[in-house]
Amino acid sequence: MSESRRAKIEAMLADDPNDTFLRYSLAMELDKSGEHERSLELFDSLMADDPPHVPAFFMASQQLVRLERVEQARTLLRDGIEHARGQNNSHAAGEMSEFLASLGSA
Numbered sequence: 001m002s003e004s005r006r007a008k009i010e011a012m013l014a015d016d017p018n019d020t021f022l023r024y025s026l027a028m029e030l031d032k033s034g035e036h037e038r039s040l041e042l043f044d045s046l047m048a049d050d051p052p053h054v055p056a057f058f059m060a061s062q063q064l065v066r067l068e069r070v071e072q073a074r075t076l077l078r079d080g081i082e083h084a085r086g087q088n089n090s091h092a093a094g095e096m097s098e099f100l101a102s103l104g105s106a
Contacts (some may be wrong), residue, residue, distance in 0.1 A: 013026060019051065020046065023042055023045065024042075039063060043059060047083075054089055061077045063076075077099060077100040
């Protein structure tokens with residue numbers, strides 16, 4: 001099932017490679033299928049957009065924690081909180097702050 005979903009997303013991305021929602025969706029599908037490095041690369045590209053795609057910081061940090069790369073996740077969360085605040089997205093900033101706090105201090 002997810003393979004056909006992924007194929008559809010990839011086909012739509014071929015038509016519109018800069019579509020933020022499609023890139024985000026593909027990153028999520030890659031994570032589900034265990035292709036973590038490709039997923040994280042896509043999240044990185046979304047975080048590098050102008051303006052950065054704030055949800056990518058949260059999803060990438062959750063993935064990094066699952067991969068036991070907690071310090072990297074903390075760094076992403078701090079950056080994501082800053083970008084969320086800069087975009088007046090207090091909800092996302094709050095979610096990421098809570099997740100960061102749940103990881104404890106390094």
